[in-house]
Amino acid sequence: MEKKTYERPIIKPLNSGLMNKFGTRTEYTPKTHIDGVKVKDLLAEFGSPLFVMSEDKIRQNIQSAQRIFETRYPKVQFAWSYKTNYLNAVCNVFHQEGSWGEVVSMFEYNKALKNGVPADKILFNGPDKTDDDLKTAVKNDSPIHIDHLDELYRLIEISDEMHIKPRVAIRVNMDTGIYPMWDRFGFNYENGEAWDAINKIMATDKLNLIGLHCHIGTFMLTPSAYGVAASKLSALALNIKKRYDKVITYIDMGGGFASKNTLKGSYQLGTDAVPDIEEYAEQITSSILNAGFETDELPYLYLETGRALVDDAGFLLGSVISNKRLSDGRRSTILDFGVNILFTAFWYDHKISPAQEFSQYTEDTVLYGPLCMNIDVVRENVSMPPLNAGDNVVVHYVGAYNITQSMQFISLRPAVVMIDTKGKPHKIKSSETLEDVEKNELLPTHLNKFEL
Amino acid sequence: MSKPKYTIAVTGLNAIDSPGPGLAVIRALKDSKSFDVRIIGLSYEALEPGIYMHDYVDKTYQVPYPSAGQEVLVERYKYINAIENIDFLFPNFDAELFNYIALKERLLNDLGIKMSLPTQEQFEARHKVNLYEYGKTHEIKVPFSQMIFSTAEIPGVAANIGYPLVIKGKFYDAKIAHTAEQAQSHFNKISAEWGLPVIVQEFVHGSEVNVCGIGDGEGVTLGAVPMRKLYITDKGKAWAGITLDDEKLMEITTDLVKNTMWNGPFELEFMKTDKDEYYLIEINPRFPAWCYLTVGAGQNQVEALVNHEMGMKVEPFENYEVGKMFIRYSHDMIVDIKEFEQISTVGEL
């Protein structure tokens, strides 16, 4: 007689009034395949844990976002936000789909150049640009988005030294009715700082003001805030036209669209509560279209959407190291990945599925990472089917900010695989080695030897 | 002519000391003269009393919590509907409305389940944090309120509206502060529990009057009955109440329904001042737990709403009996553990 599939014995109190078992099904729908490739096969071939990117999903996302904006507005340009995920393979999928580059440091700038993005199609953002950075960008004719007055004055001087008139935009921050207001970046709209900066630029004749930029926040759940922001930038652009007869060529709405992740403390699931890109698009495009631009002076709309285009294209595959019973009777499961590589576990309740079939029985479980650190918690409380040591899990929506923010801490960082549109996995980053980590270390000779 | 028989599903079976509206809605449906009804109870927890009240609820199914997500909810409804063939559904909890509004078209088109709900815009606009703006738009007095994100903002607002003032949580909870110190301490407590922003609201002195009614979505008030609570429990819930003859309140209500094109059931909560001014405190986009009083007063609004949604021509109610009272009582049922076992393990009873 064939033996039955094993499931460990479970007893669970009923009267606690907690989540009933008719309520948590999606959490334990097994995720056995990604783009047709078996999770188990991926782990066997590339090791555990493992990041997996779906090329197909990225292409679908960017194509759909382009369609959504282009059907509402005639002049749209996406720029890939490097900090969201700057693996070259990921960047190049976006570049193949027509996205420019958007960078916030010289490191990212050089990465974009090396990937082959023409310098005049790299938007240079961020508060930290050294003189050398600025000079490189000026020489290369990259649009520079000015963040503060010091940078504005430095650019005027550099322009003078180099006899080049740089193409610039200013970053504007503003009250869009949401909290927190990101007033630490750029020039404020309400108190007139932005207009002062514009006057300064127009007065010098050293800088070519071509755009206006804003980035009102992150994981924005209120699309109407984008409508407010687009109206305010449009008003500035029209004022510049009126006052200086200068046509602003683009309005850059930055990023901040939410992905389908569930923020900690949110009652609704991210998949239910997060607005669709259509809703952001509707707000932004209708605000610009209704602002009163002459048809032939309608500015380009630049978008630096990152998270919303890549989060759901990324998966983290891992394995169960062990199960433990906590002193209060709760089940805890230790996984082979923790907050060192799943940094977003600090602010999301990630959706985590087992990679194999299970019955309907579940237990409330704490999911811990492998680090010898108390803060290493992947999920504080999740209803999971009984997992055995060696079983596999899949974390969903990890394509944004995890690979770029992962840290080499206690253990080495895992490999990253991209599954191409035909279902073939390619390794796009090898797992770290001891040599990688020690490559830049230097040992003074007197520390070479010791006896114990 | 024979009456149609509808299968109607109802949530909010928690007829406890702070009751959900489910049982009141069911009693109104059972009283209907125009149709017969099979009641499907929908419960979240195994101890909701309605599950065991077989005179009112023909069959109960457990449903997933709103936080489990819409996909899971749809899956559950596919299962339930395959057995029960539901005609109409009454969601009765505030926390579940967001999902049901989002799923309205899908449940109707895929499963043939009708619901009467406000639109997403109407739902958001009347939300506590937006209510002051809402009042301005629709020319209704709403106590001045402002969202704040830190205690540093309290003095500014207080200078404007004076003490006492009310500190309110985004979703729940409200505390009266008579001094700056109290305001600060309430802010800290409420923000710790319900998050930011916190709402600071002008305190309006008066007595609370409520209206239970239905709008047809085209500006017509199909029914409305005003009530004053006569006695409230320590949780602030009505224990007893009485219908009022208040023309001004009815006028405000019909204007509001007309201006907002309100669709479906609603409860309006007002503070009536000594100067006979009415301040709107809250709009609940569902029937309240006391809605059976409207049946007692001659307006079976629940029945009317079902008929309206079923495409029948429904004439607006013109009268109701003034001075009708409700007095709530609690009642201990005797239940066999077998029943508890069944709902707990199978999710159906």
Added chain:
Amino acid sequence: MKIRKNVAVSDSGFLFNPLTGDSFSVNPIGQTIISSFKENKPESEILENILEEYRVDKNTAEKDLNDFKRMLENYKLID
């Protein structure tokens, strides 16, 4: 391991503890284990039965059985 008298598991996996008034839900393998304890089967035999019936290695089964026992104790279902 002696299960408290009057503790019974129904076919649906519902378990009621008459001493404390608590109710529990138990999965099928858990039900089998509790029934075996009630029949006073020794642990070694219970473990063997599990190994015969399910695809599982001895270490895992033993570990899980011990954990299950601790939970039964924890929920005061043991005499």
